[in-house]
Amino acid sequence: MGTKSKSSDTDYVILAKKGLFRDLNPNMAFFSKGLILAFLIFTLIDVDKAASIFSMMQNWIQTNLDWFYVLSMCLIVGFTFYLMCSRYGTIRLGKDDDRPEFSYFSWFSMLFGAGMGIGLLFWSIAEPAYHIQNNPFLAPGAANTMEGADTAMQVTFLHWGLHGWGVYVIVGLALAYFTYRHDLPLTIRSALYPIFGDKIFGWRGHVADLLAVFGTLFGVATTLGLGAGQINAGLNYMFGIEVGTIQQVVIIAVVTIIATFSAVSGVGKGIKILSELNMWLSIVLISIFIIAGPTVFVLGFFVTNFGDYLINFIPMGFWVDPDPEGQWQGWWTVFYWGWWIAWAPFVGMFIARVSKGRTIREFCLGVLIVPTVITFLWMSVFGGTGLFMELFADGGFGTGGVIAAVNEDISKPLFVVIEQLDLGWLTQIVAFISVILIVTYFVTSSDSGTLVITTLVSMGNQHPPTSYRIFWGLSEGAVAAVLLLAGGLKALQTASLAAGLPFAFIIFMMMFALIKSLRADFEGVQQIREIAPEEHTGRTEHYMSILKNR
Secondary structure (H helix, E strand, O other): OOOEEEEEEEEEEEEEOOOEEOOOOOHHHHHHHHHHHHHHHHHHHHHHHHHHHHHHHHHHHHHHHHHHHHHHHHHHHHHHHHHOOOOOHHHHHHOOOOOOOOOHHHHHHHHHHOOOOHHHHOOOOOOHHHHOOOOOOOOOOOHHHHHHHHHHHHHHHHHHHHHHHHHHHHHHHHHHHHHHHHOOOOOOHHHHHHHHHHHOOOOHHHHHHHHHHHHHHHHHHHHHHHHHHHHHHHHHHOOOOOOHHHHHHHHHHHHHHHHHHHHHHHHHHHHHHHHHHHHHHHHHHHHHHHHHHOOOHHHHHHHHHHHHHHHHHHHHHOOOOOOOOOHHHHHHHHHHHHHHHHHHHHHHHHHHHOOOOHHHHHHHHHHHHHHHHHHHHHHHHHHHHHHHHHOOOOOOOOOOOHHHHHOOOHHHOHHHHHHOOOOOHHHHHHHHHHHHHHHHHHHHHHHHHHHHHHHHHHHOOOOHHHHHHHHHHHHHHHHHHHHHHHHOOOHHHHHHHHHHHHHHHHHHHHHHHHHHHHHHHHHHHHHHHHOOHOOOOOHHHHHHHHHHHH
């Protein structure tokens, strides 16, 4: 038996009143739980076969759908700029008198912690070091030169810049808009209301939310797997702990338990505190790199490549490898675009939860521009330091230790660069700060993902049952561990690609629904200004009547 929870002015959200699925939608809870358990059992029964299947899936997607991912991301970032500059920019994500709950510092901290996290520490040195050796945008003879370093950083900016954050803007904006302005549940299905109407509370909505659950689960699991490898590398550097899959599985287990406790405490407590701690530790770490490293070089590197990115990000963003045998774009750009899309329901919903009361223009600027600039500075300082050590090494390029570390084990470059900075007795302290930062980013990614998944299966309940937060918190760690056992980085990449593909179509529907709704809302606002307050019952009802009659 169940009860109906009221959303807007219609009773249609069926939640279980008691039993195993109490306060949850039984269909969502059953299918999400069952499919995840089936995946874990299937993978563990025959790890080698699962690894082979993951490999075939990755190769097929990268070979046949590179154009789709490239075009999708370009359309998404273009739509984001349109929203930011349009007449709808003044519409508030909430009622007109709502104001933001969090300060700018807390808001940016949570945006950055949820949206980037471990990836910044994992790839900031390794990725430019890879691209300076080989990437399709390198001019002939530019590999391993200063010109190649500039190109390598532009490619890195492409993968971590406006395209990725544009995905977060669309999903987060749609969720915040429909939830806080029009009183629909905080679920992916709500963003599709202008298309399906009340049918979003049937199987159509279940499909959209389940795709979001899987995207979140596998996107976060990918990040957890990468983070575990880097924590393992840090512990190896500081304490000599052996680097291996078993050690990384243990790390995932320990940190997942911590993250689950944080998720149980909620957004306003554990997650907010950890996000602000992340930001302060990040400021400390980047300051050390700027002061102790090649200061003038990295700051100039940032300015130069930021300008080059603004000039080139459109043609680079639209580039599709014409070589059917080419693998670089599939390994890098397509993987990143799949990863960003897979993360979109998780980060988008989390951003929506902390963005009530902000205007659309403020939201777009805050989510698209500010994190992008901070990310570019971070990449320039860390990646630029690593490239400087190779470009100006006494023995010539390739003798600075960074390239060798990247080619040997992608988890190690951060700690190699810290050692090369020659900080004396501070070296171990900086390495320890780095490990703590990785752990806290690890925790914030996991606990935020847990809250998002449990919100989805409870039909938008922003305070989902504690037992389900625990279940899904542990499930994220279990999936990450199983993927590591079933192929390591390749399996993690495949999980993101496969999870992101179907959700891309949901994002396109969100874009269409958002435009339709914003037009109706804008017309509704204009009409409300001409109607006496006693002649209408409220903005939501007036908006819905306009929307349904369009």
